[in-house]
Amino acid sequence: MKILLISANKSVQPYPVYPLGLDYVSAQIPSQHEVEIFDIHDFEDMNSFAGAVKKFSPDIVGVSLRNIDNTDTSDIKYYIKNYQLLIHKVREASDAPVVLGGSGFTIFPAEVMNELDADYGIIGEGERFNFFLDALENKKNPLEIPGVITRESSEIIPPPWNEKIERKFRPDSTSTGFYIKNGGMLNLQSKRGCAFNCIYCTYPHIEGKKLRLFAPDEIAKTARELQDAGAKYIFITDSAFNCNYAHSMEVAKAFAKAGVSIPWGAFFAPSNPPDDYYRILADSGLSHVEFGTESLSDTVLAAYRKSFKVKDVMRSHELALKSDLYIAHYLLFNGPGEDKSTFEETLVNAEKLSYTVLFMFCGMRIYPHTELFDIAVREGQIDPSQSLLEPVFYNSADITSEEIIKTIQDRYSDRSNWVIGSGGRKTARLIKMMYKQGYTGPLWEQLIQ
Ligand code: B12
Numbered sequence: 001m002k003i004l005l006i007s008a009n010k011s012v013q014p015y016p017v018y019p020l021g022l023d024y025v026s027a028q029i030p031s032q033h034e035v036e037i038f039d040i041h042d043f044e045d046m047n048s049f050a051g052a053v054k055k056f057s058p059d060i061v062g063v064s065l066r067n068i069d070n071t072d073t074s075d076i077k078y079y080i081k082n083y084q085l086l087i088h089k090v091r092e093a094s095d096a097p098v099v100l101g102g103s104g105f106t107i108f109p110a111e112v113m114n115e116l117d118a119d120y121g122i123i124g125e126g127e128r129f130n131f132f133l134d135a136l137e138n139k140k141n142p143l144e145i146p147g148v149i150t151r152e153s154s155e156i157i158p159p160p161w162n163e164k165i166e167r168k169f170r171p172d173s174t175s176t177g178f179y180i181k182n183g184g185m186l187n188l189q190s191k192r193g194c195a196f197n198c199i200y201c202t203y204p205h206i207e208g209k210k211l212r213l214f215a216p217d218e219i220a221k222t223a224r225e226l227q228d229a230g231a232k233y234i235f236i237t238d239s240a241f242n243c244n245y246a247h248s249m250e251v252a253k254a255f256a257k258a259g260v261s262i263p264w265g266a267f268f269a270p271s272n273p274p275d276d277y278y279r280i281l282a283d284s285g286l287s288h289v290e291f292g293t294e295s296l297s298d299t300v301l302a303a304y305r306k307s308f309k310v311k312d313v314m315r316s317h318e319l320a321l322k323s324d325l326y327i328a329h330y331l332l333f334n335g336p337g338e339d340k341s342t343f344e345e346t347l348v349n350a351e352k353l354s355y356t357v358l359f360m361f362c363g364m365r366i367y368p369h370t371e372l373f374d375i376a377v378r379e380g381q382i383d384p385s386q387s388l389l390e391p392v393f394y395n396s397a398d399i400t401s402e403e404i405i406k407t408i409q410d411r412y413s414d415r416s417n418w419v420i421g422s423g424g425r426k427t428a429r430l431i432k433m434m435y436k437q438g439y440t441g442p443l444w445e446q447l448i449q
């Protein structure tokens with residue numbers, strides 16, 4: 001069969017992101033099938049895209065839906081209309097069944113099926129796409145495969161994929177070339193899953209709660225392939241790279257052993273690492289640490305069910321700083337437990353974080369399958385049957401997101417390192433310009449004061 005996989009993610013904010021999920025989906029497809037991957041970034045317009053679909057003439061089309069929206073109250077973007085157009089163009093060009101998947105789809109499968117003219121969806125890990133192909137080919141019922149749904153069937157969350165996880169990186173594809181030219185950043189996964197219970201977070205639902213660690217040598221081998229393909233920076237996409245200290249140090253050491261010499265970065269929890277943790281990682285090429293700090297008030301951290309306290313944030317920050325790393329902290333204001341005093345407390349503590357960038361998201365998006373959903377229902381902020389596909393944000397009783405944004409803008413307008421959201425269009429334009437001039441990587445280090 002001819003299988004077309006499409007990355008529908010057009011977003012360039014804060015920068016374009018390599019469609020890693022499709023490398024995993026395609027790796028599972030047996031070699032008797034012909035697989036083509038289209039990245040929407042590679043097409044000048046939707047008509048040339050439709051022309052390419054027609055020319056390939058697929059038997060099945062899989063569409064990867066990464067983002068539903070940008071979760072940023074300061075500049076809300078909602079992508080469903082783009083996806084409607086994309087699928088309309090696929091339908092114009094082909095009669096093949098259309099199958100949806102991806103992290104955005106997995107959060108809202110039934111809602112997305114309702115909005116888009118697709119035949120099937122696969123909730124969760126796309127490694128099961130292979131079973132789906134097999135079912136279609138052999139006229140079996142695809143709905144018997146865990147996670148597969150249609151518009152008519154109800155959603156059942158599949159268990160995490162427990163078999164081998166393999167990636168098929170395409171060094172010579174046009175898509176890879178696009179990311180190398182626009183920032184030089186490719187990405188890598190070193191594990192899946194998160195066992196924590198932070199009240200707002202979708203990651204344990206998307207990736208499962210069970211941690212599945214990949215072999216450090218294999219990850220390092222892929223990292224080396226990315227480097228050899230021209231990558232100038234690697235982002236590790238794990239929920240929290242340091243949720244297993246021993247494994248993450250093994251990965252870092254394996255990078256060095258495999259001759260990975262380009263810088264890399266990842267998300268980290270500002271928890272309580274061994275004294276030499278950041279030094280070991282820095283010695284193996286780690287350059288950027290992105291801390292999921294969320295708040296600098298212990299009251300709020302407890303309400304968000306974070307596993308660390310403000311003192312741990314300060315210690316992690318100091319250790320990363322001493323290891324000469326670039327540091328960013330993500331803050332998430334206005335969730336349960338936030339009030340005027342906790343907001344002020346966070347600002348006071350934020351002043352103590354030197355040489356860093358703060359990305360301040362003001363408003364917590366409510367997602368299904370989270371504790372925040374239950375809290376919002378209990379407080380009468382949402383109806384349990386309401387669709388949350390179009391973003392709905394939690395409102396704490398004592399302070400609003402508008403007040404938070406205004407206070408930050410009024411008081412700290414001179415601070416280029418205190419960024420609201422991920423910086424919006426202005427920052428994305430600036431990053432694009434710098435990429436054109438040959439800069440590479442996430443570039444937020446340029447804002448550090
Ligand atoms: C790492 C990450 C980032 C990094 C990416 C860095 C990089 N260079 O790669 C950074 C920080 C830049 C980032 C930015 C953003 N992100 Co982000 N990010 C993630 C994260 C943690 C992992 C994504 C990833 O690569 N996973 C690894 C790959 C292998 O998994 P995958 O793509 O999901 O693919 C698997 C399955 O989904 C499935 N699959 C994928 N495609 C297909 C297709 C078919 C047909 C099938 C069957 C299956 C299938 O199979 C794959 C293998 O199992 C996810 C959360 C999560 N845990 O998933 C959020 C997530 C994707 N991000 C999200 C958002 C919103 C954003 C931003 C808009 C935030 C912002 N305002 O800046 C931007 C958008 C950037 C862009 N240009 O698109 C949301 C999207 C949901 C939503 N509300 O729309 C997520 C889900 C987090 C959340 N809030 O819930 N992000």
Ligand code: SF4
Binds near residue numbers: 198201203239269
């Ligand atoms: S915020 Fe981080 S640690 Fe908490 S559940 Fe989500 S991925 Fe896990």
